[in-house]
Amino acid sequence: xxxxxxxxxxxxxxxxxxxxxxxxxxxxxxxxxxxxxxxxxxxxxxxxxxxxxxxxxxxxxxxxxxxxxxxxxxxxxxxxxxxxxxxxxxxxxxxxxxxxxxxxxxxxxxxxxxxxxxxxxxxxxxxxxxxxxxxxxxxxxxxxxxxxxxxxxxxxxxxxxxxxxxxxxxxxxxxxxxxxxxxxxxxxxxxxxxxxxxxxxxxxxxxxxxxxxxxxxxxxxxxxxxxxxxxxxxxxxxxxxxxxxxxxxxxxxxxxxxxxxxxxxxxxxxxxxxxxxxxxxxxxxxxxxxxxxxxxxxxxxxxxxxxxxxxxxxxxxxxxxxxxxxxxxxxxxxxxxxxxxxxxxxxxxxxxxxxxxxxxxxxxxxxxxxxxxxxxxxxxxxxxxxxxxxxxxxxxxxxxxxxxxxxxxxxxxxxxxxxxxxxxxxxxxxxxxxxxxxxxxxxxxxxxxxxxxxxx
Amino acid sequence: xxxxxxxxxxxxxxxxxxxxxxxxxxxxxxxxxxxxxxxxxxxxxxxxxxxxxxxxxxxxxxxxxxxxxxxxxxxxxxxxxxxxxxxxxxxxxxxxxxxxxxxxxxxxxxxxxxxxxxxxxxxxxxxxxxxxxxxxxxxxxxxxxxxxxxxxxxxxxxxxxxxxxxxxxxx
Numbered sequence: 001x002x003x004x005x006x007x008x009x010x011x012x013x014x015x016x017x018x019x020x021x022x023x024x025x026x027x028x029x030x031x032x033x034x035x036x037x038x039x040x041x042x043x044x045x046x047x048x049x050x051x052x053x054x055x056x057x058x059x060x061x062x063x064x065x066x067x068x069x070x071x072x073x074x075x076x077x078x079x080x081x082x083x084x085x086x087x088x089x090x091x092x093x094x095x096x097x098x099x100x101x102x103x104x105x106x107x108x109x110x111x112x113x114x115x116x117x118x119x120x121x122x123x124x125x126x127x128x129x130x131x132x133x134x135x136x137x138x139x140x141x142x143x144x145x146x147x148x149x150x151x152x153x154x155x156x157x158x159x160x161x162x163x164x165x166x167x168x169x170x171x172x173x174x175x176x177x178x179x180x181x182x183x184x185x186x187x188x189x190x191x192x193x194x195x196x197x198x199x200x201x202x203x204x205x206x207x208x209x210x211x212x213x214x215x216x217x218x219x220x221x222x223x224x225x226x227x228x229x230x231x232x233x234x235x236x237x238x239x240x241x242x243x244x245x246x247x248x249x250x251x252x253x254x255x256x257x258x259x260x261x262x263x264x265x266x267x268x269x270x271x272x273x274x275x276x277x278x279x280x281x282x283x284x285x286x287x288x289x290x291x292x293x294x295x296x297x298x299x300x301x302x303x304x305x306x307x308x309x310x311x312x313x314x315x316x317x318x319x320x321x322x323x324x325x326x327x328x329x330x331x332x333x334x335x336x337x338x339x340x341x342x343x344x345x346x347x348x349x350x351x352x353x354x355x356x357x358x359x360x361x362x363x364x365x366x367x368x369x370x371x372x373x374x375x376x377x378x379x380x381x382x383x384x385x386x387x388x389x390x391x392x393x394x395x396x397x398x399x400x401x402x403x404x405x406x407x408x409x410x411x412x413x414x415x416x417x418x419x420x421x422x423x424x425x426x427x428x429x430x431x432x433x434x435x436x437x438x439x440x441x442x443x444x445x446x447x448x449x450x451x452x453x454x455x456x
Numbered sequence: 457x458x459x460x461x462x463x464x465x466x467x468x469x470x471x472x473x474x475x476x477x478x479x480x481x482x483x484x485x486x487x488x489x490x491x492x493x494x495x496x497x498x499x500x501x502x503x504x505x506x507x508x509x510x511x512x513x514x515x516x517x518x519x520x521x522x523x524x525x526x527x528x529x530x531x532x533x534x535x536x537x538x539x540x541x542x543x544x545x546x547x548x549x550x551x552x553x554x555x556x557x558x559x560x561x562x563x564x565x566x567x568x569x570x571x572x573x574x575x576x577x578x579x580x581x582x583x584x585x586x587x588x589x590x591x592x593x594x595x596x597x598x599x600x601x602x603x604x605x606x607x608x609x610x611x612x613x614x615x616x617x618x619x620x621x622x623x624x625x626x627x
Binding site: 007008009010012013108109110111112113114116117148149150151152153185187188189190191192193204205206207208209210224225268269270271272276277278307311341343344345346349354357358360361365367450451453455456 | 489490491492494495496497498499501502523529532533536537538539540551554555556557559560561562564565566592593594595596597598599600601602603605608609610611612613614615616618621622
């Protein structure tokens, strides 16, 4: 190792310079600075900041906000892809219904995902503005940013921004002189992936163990402390100000004709690529385009498979690189868009070892509430470890098929186990021979060696 | 079961653990953010941990009294969350990301190098009490994999050769 190497401090960054970004084409990131410093209140306000809140709150028509979000077809950027406008229209309001909560899901922990960190660390006011709009549309009285504990820098930046916004009158008893009152508190977590599941998140917010809740009732009916509650991802909320300012038609137009989804997406690439990173691109950008932006694979390696949007999405193949990465298209291929940050697997990397790693993650992070997840996931780890060492028994691969099915949709209390089943099912389907090679009687070579990564 | 929040810190102290008045004040401020005091539980545990490094048994009782809930509620929460420590840990916590992107960019090699350098495996603390090494869910630094976090600082990509200089900064 040469001594000139710098201390490898990690800094979240967007790989598109300011010159390539404009308000008309990059609603999420056009304000971000090339030096990566925080866009503070003054700078945010000088770049159209809080204009949407001023206009919308003084227009006094929450229904119009919901209608615009629906028409723009902003779909949940946390990975589920549910229409944000539709979610907002299902929140109980009016009459004897108490005012509830807006909760920002900032528990970014999906393996392969590093997008919300950028928005929070460098542009906290866009999120705050989005939350105020969501609060107004849903008649919420208070908001929480549920941030994972390890995002220390995000916590620091958000705390400062919340104080700035409060001092400037964007939060508090009379937001922007509209008569609407709303404030936000920051809540930081203490680990556990399951906190990202929206009802587990609500239990965690209430200071309980993060076991998911039964649905119905949905949070919009009965969420935090039994009040109507909206839970939205960071990136989803960050889309609201531009939709309100520039309109649903403009937002829809950003994504072109190849997709029904609206707007842009923070896409990313990681794994053994030359230039791993993040880009804001029209939703419906292809995996091939992302791979090209990422400078291709390192050391001239060949692509074997890729995950389109995190550990809980299904594996896609090189032949899928031309597909637009939107919610419906990826769904039709037996996978999910998820968070839209792709993870690449090179030809020399073992699918068995990777699957073992993924299932170890899901088994460890299971909350233990329901049996298929609590017992099924460790069982897959045991089988995969044996196959990885070349010590699998005949029938093990078929048993993995069965476990993937038994942990699939509608078999468990929440989406955790189905999230673990999807990569397993697709890996078994596309790369069955690799798993079969791990059976003791097989003549193939097992995969016991450390996964090759080249030079770090 | 004592249900009334106790404000005199001297009455909360037991067996050598004393809830610091500043910490109790911080917990009470946190309670003010929520409809019910139980919601401040995770933050209360983190407040104790920031001062003591970990959460001893008597701190569970003390927090329960401040929140006005049973100790079992607090213990249930303390044992659920992976970043609340119910046993002593080192002065510095190394969280090494073992999720998919880091796995594909050198987690195994980094873990082995850490093990060699520190003489411990995942879940262990060095004999001098300086470092505890733990695995962690995706750190959200996948474009800098393999990544790790020491206390509040995130590093990545980290090569084996970076470790001596990196760890030197944490005495």
